Amino acid sequence: xxxxxxxxxxxxxxxxxxxxxxxxxxxxxxxxxxxxxxxxxxxxxxxxxxxxxxxxxxxxxxxxxxxxxxxxxxxxxxxxxxxxxxxxxxxxxxxxxxxxxxxxxxxxxxxxxxxxxxxxxxxxxxxxxxxxxxxxxxxxxxxxxxxxxxxxxxxxxxxxxxxxxxxxxxxxxxxxxxxxxxxxxxxxxxxxxxxxxxxxxxxxxxxxxxxxxxxxxxxxxxxxxxxxxxxxxxxxxxxxxxxxxxxxxxxxxxxxxxxxxxxxxxxxxxxxxxxxxxxxxxxxxxxxxxxxxxxxxxxxxxxxxxxxxxxxxxxxxxxxxxxxxxxxxxxxxxxxxxxxxxxxxxxxxxxxxxxxxxxxxxxxxxxxxxxxxxxxxxxxxxxxxxxxxxxxxxxxxxxxxxxxxxxxxxxxxxxxxxxxxxxxxxxxxxxx
Amino acid sequence: xxxxxxxxxxxxxxxxxxxxxxxxxxxxxxxxxxxxxxxxxxxxxxxxxxxxxxxxxxxxxxxxxxxxxxxxxxxxxxxxxxxxxxxxxxxxxxxxxxxxxxxxxxxxxxxxxxxxxxxxxxxxxxxxxxxxxxxxxxxxxxxxxxxxxxxxxxxxxxxxxxxxxxxx
Numbered sequence: 197x198x199x200x201x202x203x204x205x206x207x208x209x210x211x212x213x214x215x216x217x218x219x220x221x222x223x224x225x226x227x228x229x230x231x232x233x234x235x236x237x238x239x240x241x242x243x244x245x246x247x248x249x250x251x252x253x254x255x256x257x258x259x260x261x262x263x264x265x266x267x268x269x270x271x272x273x274x275x276x277x278x279x280x281x282x283x284x285x286x287x288x289x290x291x292x293x294x295x296x297x298x299x300x301x302x303x304x305x306x307x308x309x310x311x312x313x314x315x316x317x318x319x320x321x322x323x324x325x326x327x328x329x330x331x332x333x334x335x336x337x338x339x340x341x342x343x344x345x346x347x348x349x350x351x352x353x354x355x356x357x358x359x360x361x362x363x364x365x366x367x368x369x370x371x372x373x374x375x376x377x378x379x380x381x382x383x384x385x386x387x388x389x390x391x392x393x394x395x396x397x398x399x400x401x402x403x404x405x406x407x408x409x410x411x412x413x414x415x416x417x418x419x420x421x422x423x424x425x426x427x428x429x430x431x432x433x434x435x436x437x438x439x440x441x442x443x444x445x446x447x448x449x450x451x452x453x454x455x456x457x458x459x460x461x462x463x464x465x466x467x468x469x470x471x472x473x474x475x476x477x478x479x480x481x482x483x484x485x486x487x488x489x490x491x492x493x494x495x496x497x498x499x500x501x502x503x504x505x506x507x508x509x510x511x512x513x514x515x516x517x518x519x520x521x522x523x524x525x526x527x528x529x530x531x532x533x534x535x536x537x538x539x540x541x542x543x544x545x546x547x548x549x550x551x552x553x554x555x556x557x558x559x560x561x562x563x564x565x566x567x568x569x570x571x572x573x574x575x576x577x578x579x580x581x582x583x584x585x586x587x588x589x590x591x592x593x594x595x596x597x598x599x600x601x602x603x604x605x606x607x608x609x610x611x612x613x614x615x616x617x618x619x620x621x622x623x624x625x626x627x628x
Numbered sequence: 629x630x631x632x633x634x635x636x637x638x639x640x641x642x643x644x645x646x647x648x649x650x651x652x653x654x655x656x657x658x659x660x661x662x663x664x665x666x667x668x669x670x671x672x673x674x675x676x677x678x679x680x681x682x683x684x685x686x687x688x689x690x691x692x693x694x695x696x697x698x699x700x701x702x703x704x705x706x707x708x709x710x711x712x713x714x715x716x717x718x719x720x721x722x723x724x725x726x727x728x729x730x731x732x733x734x735x736x737x738x739x740x741x742x743x744x745x746x747x748x749x750x751x752x753x754x755x756x757x758x759x760x761x762x763x764x765x766x767x768x769x770x771x772x773x774x775x776x777x778x779x780x781x782x783x784x785x786x787x788x789x790x791x792x793x794x795x796x
Contacts, residue, residue: 293680386678386690389785393753414711419702463698526787531690543687547694556676556692558706561714561791568790572751 202230206609207581208602213588215602216581222395223574227612228522234611235502236261240342240349240362242504242516243267243277247346247382247535253296253311257288259526260350261518265338266290267348270312271298277338277350278313289335300335309335345374346381365439369447369498372491373508375483376457377534383514384546388529390555394567396503396517396525400604402563403505403515404497406436406446406595407586412566416558417452419551424462425452434494434595436587442501442607444600449494453510453552456545457534458492463551468544499600501607506532511549523571529554637733637767645740645765646728648772653723656795661704664795668774669766672697675778676796682780692781692792703795714793719750721794725761737775738765744779748794755789757796758782 200220207216221227243260244267255268257280264280266289280288282302289302289309299316301308308317313335321328338350342359347370349359360367374381392399402408410417421427434448454461458475460468479488495509505515517527531549533542552559573579584605587597655664676693677684686694695703706712727743740763748755757779764776779796786792 384690385688386681386684388690388692389679389787391785391787391790393788393790412713415706415709418709418711419706422702422705423698524788526785539687546686546688546690550686550691550694551699554690554692555786555789555791556793558703561793562712564790565714565793568751 202613205612206605208606208609210588213585215583215585215588215598215605217584217605218580219574219577219582220580222397222571223522223577225522228519230612231519232262234614235608236518237352238356238611239353239502240340240351240356240359240500241502242500242514243338243341243348243350245346245381245383245514245530245532246275246343246348247380248294249275251296253298254294255290255297255311256294257290257292258528259518261352262520264288265350266300266335268311268313271310272312274312275341275343275348276313277341277348278309279336279338281336282307283315283333283335313337345370362441363500364441364443365437366441366443366445366498366500369439369445369496370500370506372496373498373506373512373532375491376512377536378482379534379536381512381532382535384531384533384542386531388527388554390527390529390564391520392525392527392564392567393523394525394564394571395522396519397604397608398567398570399517399525399527399563400499400503400505401584401601402567403507404436404444404446404499404600404604405598406434406448406497407598408563408566409596412562413552413559415562416552419558420452420461420463436593436595436597436600438599438603442604443499444603445496445498446595446600447490447494447496448595449489451493451495451509454548455492455495455509456511456541456548461548464544464548468541471541499604501604507553510552511545513549513553637735637738640730640733640738642728642730644772645730645738646725648765649725649728649740649742649761649763652774653725657721657723659708659718661708661795665701665704667772668697668700668777669768670697672700672774673776674700674795675776676792677778677780679781679783679785692786693796707795712793714791719748719794721749722747736766738767738772739763740765744796746794746796748789753788757789757792759796 205218205221241261248256249269252269252271252273255266257266266278266280268278269275280290282289284307287302287304289300299308299310306319310316315330315333339354340351344359436446438444451459458472460472476492479492498506507513512532513529514532515529517525519525550557554560584598584601587593593599674695677691681689707715724745725742729741732739742761746757759781762778765772766775
């Protein structure tokens with residue numbers, strides 16, 4: 197780490213209103229190793245959605261926190277995060293990215309595991325002594341797995357608090373997403389898998405950053421004006437909030453890019469106008485005008501610490517990302533939608549998604565460019581600090597202030613300094 | 629459409645199609661995007677499916693790109709402007725188009741597939757995009773035009789490419 201102690205990586209000076217992050221946190225490989233142990237192995241990490249594995253036998257094999265994992269719904273209906281490594285000599289036992297299976301057979305020596313992880317087949321088992329016990333050789337699984345309204349999290353920390361407690365104030369914001377359907381939400385087919393040549397924490401910041409929108413995304417707002425959106429609607433109001441435990445959100449209105457639920461924009465076409473108004477009225481009947489307005493008219497960018505972003509904006513994207521090295525991250529992004537969404541509306545949602553979101557949209561590529569530009573700039577090691585002080589003296593920080601990032605950094609810093617996982621993380625409603 | 633026109637469609641040669649695709653590739657590599665727009669019909673579409681669902685229908689499956697002609701025009705307008713940061717300054721590209729095959733010719737349409745490799749050079753990184761094209765071409769006043777243009781990536785993920793900010 198050179199001569200910067202962990203305590204000094206973040207300067208949190210509320211008296212003067214200055215917040216600084218030492219840029220070593222984006223470039224130093226030893227920090228990445230600390231993050232592996234003290235962040236990714238201590239927290240609840242998003243693994244997938246129940247809708248991706250709806251039936252017994254369904255599975256998704258993916259990399260989570262650097263590990264090949266099989267997210268599997270067993271024949272008993274229970275979801276497990278099986279660690280995708282044969283308990284014999286280590287090979288991956290599941291080589292398909294998705295499917296339905298009663299068992300997984302390792303292609304190396306044909307050891308066979310049930311979809312619940314039990315070792316059910318060993319060729320030539322008579323070669324082993326009495327000490328060989330199949331029950332000890334089941335596929336390992338993440339010690340904790342819980343889901344909240346379809347969102348499945350896993351943890352390598354056996355002592356972690358329950359998921360609902362962990363979610364703290366973020367739970368209410370997940371509810372604003374999940375309440376958009378009485379039947380439930382589902383992940384839509386088709387995954388946006390991409391990467392950035394940048395540190396993963398830059399994408400945390402970027403995903404909940406209101407300040408950059410008019411500049412980085414100038415071409416998107418020009419597109420909206422081209423499509424007939426009144427440019428005054430781009431001037432939003434809203435708040436940045438800390439939700440406890442490192443979670444944070446920015447919430448704003450009006451939604452200039454439209455919302456499938458439920459705010460019309462000119463590029464939707466007249467045909468959808470009445471339908472969206474009717475939808476709005478249905479939500480008012482279900483929830484009352486105030487909550488209905490929040491659900492249907494406000495955009496929210498939500499961070500679930502450490503690395504789950506749920507942006508409920510011109511469509512809903514679920515985005516998770518992990519560091520491969522300190523200057524490279526892998527990102528997976530999905531669309532989330534009501535299970536009972538009508539086909540024409542689903543098509544509208546997916547179309548609106550692509551106006552902004554994803555590596556081919558009119559916005560995400562420019563975010564990728566900005567974060568990669570930051571990472572290249574970090575080679576100037578003499579410039580030690582990033583400034584994240586915006587709005588520190590405001591009683592009610594705005595979406596284009598940086599409180600939401602300070603919430604992330606304060607939690608990150610707390611965990612990085614904590615060498616013993618046994619200490620219960622302190623949860624406090626944090627200063628601005 | 630009369631018999632003579634239908635015969636002309638049937639008679640269309642692979643060389644004619646290749647010449648057309650090479651011209652299109654040159655326009656895109658030279659960033660002559662307004663001229664490229666002139667190759668499209670008024671109802672043209674441009675699609676790049678997600679890497680894990682190459683056969684996905686954009687109405688039901690999340691894609692990377694699914695543009696109608698309005699969005700295509702806006703995309704070109706942005707790329708030629710100053711605020712598409714991912715392409716400001718423009719990256720250098722070089723498209724290799726090969727394995728051009730005429731799959732079917734009907735009265736209206738010529739269905740063509742081809743293989744592509746597109747190299748994108750920026751900040752001394754080279755991003756390589758590999759895949760196949762699926763075109764629906766039509767004849768308009770003696771010239772070929774593009775009605776449907778799909779670039780199906782063979783990449784399992786945009787890693788390390790990170791984005792598709794050019795017209796693939």
